[in-house]
Amino acid sequence: MPQTDDHSDDRGRPTVEDTVLGDLIGYRLKRAYMQIQPEAQRVLAEDDLRVVSFSCLSIIADNTxxxxxxxxxxxxxERSNLVVIIDELEQRGLITRKKVPTDRRRYALTATLRGRRLRDRAAEKVRTAEDQIIGRxxxxDRAHLMAVLQRLEDKAR
Amino acid sequence: MPQTDDHSDDRGRPTVEDTVLGDLIGYRLKRAYMQIQPEAQRVLAEDDLRVVSFSCLSIIADNTxxxxxxxxxxxxxERSNLVVIIDELEQRGLITRKKVPTDRRRYALTATLRGRRLRDRAAEKVRTAEDQIIGRxxxxDRAHLMAVLQRLEDKAR
DNA sequence: GGATAATAGTTATAGTCAATAACTATTAAT
DNA sequence: ATTAATAGTTATTGACTATAACTATTATCC
Known part of the structure; x- marks a missing residue:
């Protein structure tokens, strides 16, 4: 009987039981995310972007x-946590900030040409990295996954 | 032309374009997770558990x-980050720690009866909370989602 | 029209969490 | 027997999130 109680198989791979935990959506979502995130972080870092600054840049690029x-x-x-990120994107010449004439409390954000190009390139790299991780x-299945995740997100509100 | 450029619809709902970002799996996973996590946290807090301590307790319960x-x-x-969590679970009488006779570096972790009961109850509550959020x-679709997430996780290694 | 509310952006700060290094005790490898 | 590696622990650091407080500006309502 090769099955011992050391919670690992013959290849050293863990065989830890997690049926209860593993049946929770939150758990599965987090673990799936944890596979993707470090790679996304890595490729974005090549362009001196963090995940959050890339996200900001991307939304700005699509919403002039x-x-x-x-x-x-x-x-x-939080608005407050955005400030430093926006500051940096502006200093790097990736976006511009200009006062809204009709409401001087607000600043209109616009991606520069450089910003849009960087966004496009970075997005492509992240997408490629994701594809490599998930082994195509x-x-x-990919389309179905995205649709269900989108619905899950919508339902939650 | 009611469509203005203020990025919100008539009900104040944001209509921000995120086609590029939204087509990334990592982004969708994170956002879906962010819907679930706070509720899981909330119901677990009723039993003085954090998500991570519940996860530990659950794994221990299933892997004596x-x-x-x-x-x-x-x-x-990280092993190091486990220590305080294990300490607390032990102090609360939810698990026991006893030296492994054949290897005195290691401690065998076992859930107590109280621990197993709390785990079962907490898991049930989390599951119910999730079901409410995702609107059943x-x-x-749920089964398919779980299967794809599981596969995504497996492929990544 | 003027007092009061709410909103946009900002700053500073505190709490949470994950990652790292360094250490002791014990076991495995050569 | 010496050297390596492993298990658990402690302390510390950096990153990220949330909160409160503030200024400037606009909206609300008597």
């Missing part, structure tokens, strides 16, 4: 004139 | 005699 509050809403983060989870 | 290194491996966390995403 968006203001910080709206951006914070969209990314579900076939297109149908 | 597991040692800390194996647990850290299973949950993909139908069983077929």
């Amino acid at each position: 004139g968006i203001v910080q509050s709206e951006l914070a809403d969209a990314l579900q983060m 989870l076939d297109d149908k | 005699g597991i040692v800390q290194s194996e647990l850290a491996d299973a949950l993909q966390m 995403l139908d069983d077929k």
Whole structure:
């Protein structure tokens, strides 16, 4: 009987039971995310971007004139934590900030040409990295996954 | 033309474009997780558990005699960060720690009856909370989601 | 029209969490 | 028997998130 109680198989791979935990959506989501995130972080770091600054840049690129509050809403983060990120993107010449004439409290954010190009390139790299990790989870499953995740997100609100 | 450029619809709902970002698996996973996590945290807090301590307790309950290194491996966390969590679970009488006679470096972890009961109850509550959030995403989609996430996780290694 | 509320952006700060290094005790490898 | 590696522990650090407090500006409502 080769099955011992040391919780590992013959290849040293853990065989830890997690049926209860593993049946929770939150657990599976987090673990799946933990596979992807470090790689995304790595490729983005090559362009001196963090995941969060890439996300900001990407939303700004697709929503010319968006203001910080709206951006914070969209990314579900605190306005206050956005400030330094926006500062850096502006200093690097990836976005511009200009006062909204009709409401001088607000700043309209716009991606520069450099910003848009960097976004496009970075997005492509992240997408490629993801594809390598998931071993080209076939297109149908990928599409279904994305649709279900999107719905899950929508339902939650 | 009611469509303005303020990135919100008539109900104040944001209509921010995120096609590039939204097509990344990592982004969708994170956002889906962010819907679930706070609720899981909330129901677990009712039993003075954090997500991570619940996860530990659950794995221990299903793997009698597991040692800390194996647990850290299973949950993909650092051994060092486990220590305080294990300490607390032991102090609360939810698990026991006893030296492994054949290897005195290791401690065998076992859930007590109280520990197992708490785990079962807490898992049930988390599961219920998840179901409420996802609005009973139908069983077929749920099963498919879990299967794909599991595969995604496996492929990544 | 003027007092009061709310909103946008900012700053500073505190709490949480994960990662790292260094250490002791014990076992495995050569 | 010496050297390596492993298990658990402690302390510390850096990153990230949340919160409160503040200024400037706009919206609300008597």
